[in-house]
Amino acid sequence: MDTCCYIAGAGEYSGHGLPMEGDFVIAADAGYARLLERGIVPDLIVGDFDSLNTMPEHPNILHSPAEKDDTDMMLAVKQGIKLGFKRFVIEGGMGGRFDHSLANLQTLVYIAQQGARGVLLGRDACITAVKNGSVGFLPGATGYISVFSAMGVAEGVTLTGLKYLLESATIRGDYPLGVSNEFSGVPATISVKNGTLIVTWTCGPEWLVVNSE
Numbered sequence: 001m002d003t004c005c006y007i008a009g010a011g012e013y014s015g016h017g018l019p020m021e022g023d024f025v026i027a028a029d030a031g032y033a034r035l036l037e038r039g040i041v042p043d044l045i046v047g048d049f050d051s052l053n054t055m056p057e058h059p060n061i062l063h064s065p066a067e068k069d070d071t072d073m074m075l076a077v078k079q080g081i082k083l084g085f086k087r088f089v090i091e092g093g094m095g096g097r098f099d100h101s102l103a104n105l106q107t108l109v110y111i112a113q114q115g116a117r118g119v120l121l122g123r124d125a126c127i128t129a130v131k132n133g134s135v136g137f138l139p140g141a142t143g144y145i146s147v148f149s150a151m152g153v154a155e156g157v158t159l160t161g162l163k164y165l166l167e168s169a170t171i172r173g174d175y176p177l178g179v180s181n182e183f184s185g186v187p188a189t190i191s192v193k194n195g196t197l198i199v200t201w202t203c204g205p206e207w208l209v210v211n212s213e
Helices: 031-037 071-082 098-115
Strands: 006-010 024-028 044-047 059-063 086-092 117-121 126-131 132-138 144-150 153-161 166-172 178-183 188-191 196-201 208-210
Touching: 006 031, 006 071, 024 031, 024 071, 044 071, 044 132, 071 098, 071 196, 086 166, 098 117, 098 126, 098 196, 126 132, 144 166, 144 188, 153 196, 188 196
Parallel strands: 006 024, 006 086, 024 044, 044 059, 086 117
Antiparallel strands: 117 126, 126 196, 132 188, 132 208, 144 178, 144 196, 153 166, 153 188
């Protein structure tokens, strides 16, 4: 598996694992402290450090003003995009303030719009965004999976290998048609022809297979 950009925030941690060898690790503000707790020194630290409350001692820091349009997590993602990464894993991006969790869902959509793929890890769920493409899940996946339209209308949505199937359906952002589906133990695929989907599931990131766009 190719390397990814692993970004650490200050929210809850999923317990699904640490960065792999070769991954580029970015700490978003107080995510730096969370990494140090786990014995990990990031390659880059970004943020305004209002959460960390101090300027860390590190050779590679991108210090931003407190009053800015981008969240610290978005700043970290933009740095990863600039470095050419196509895979992002975001830890510590949920479980704190709800507005920041929602902002991180929007950040997943931004990643998908850049032709990349991000996975947001939480204690009870994993989340990704899919634009005009598909993701698959390995056989043996268990638990719940839900699919939402991220931006208005998503057309040509097809779900295979799940308890409830869809074929070239339209999912709208104002109606939760795809909530609370279930894995059935066989390979599963979620695809969309025109639009962006938010996909959440409960069995962990190791079951996800990113398919070609």
